[in-house]
Amino acid sequence: MKTPPVELPAITDDGEFTARYSEAGLTELSFPEAGRASAPAANKGTIPGKILDWHRLTEAALKAILAGHQPKKFPPLDLAGTAFQKSVWQSLRKIPVGRTKSYGEIAEAIGRPKAVRAVGGACGANPVPVLVPCHRVLAANGKIGGFSGGLERKRRLLAREGLKI
């Protein structure tokens, strides 16, 4: 591995997220997990300055969303996925704070109104939760659907934005 992904802890009020960066941008973000209280020891000396710069933006954006505000700036994202998944994630990022969309609406937005189920799959494959607000996507009839980080966490995120299920 010539360019191993860089891992940095992002401290928020909700816990310690783990952000992973490639040479092109933020590539993955993980929720804090029990039993992983201590972040991966980050050798700041070996981390390129630009990544530390991105990380500042990531942490700021993360905190903003967790507080229910729309972040002013996003770090560059380097999402790995199929064309379909990228379309879905792009649509997700257009959802403003405090609003929700259904899987069906996302499906329509990308021109595949009937691919709702596939949209669900793409959301589940979303490597960057919170910044790509997969938690703001609910099922058509108001059901909460699912969430990679656990349904409880999804509910709390929505509650922070002033939404009630």
Added chain:
DNA sequence: CATCAAAAACTCC
């Protein structure tokens, strides 16, 4: 490399 089968965070009847 091409093809088949199974599964998924949905939606509608």
Added chain:
DNA sequence: GGAGTTTTTGATG
């Protein structure tokens, strides 16, 4: 509660 639609992923020849 069951059938339908689309995409992804892993197995098979």
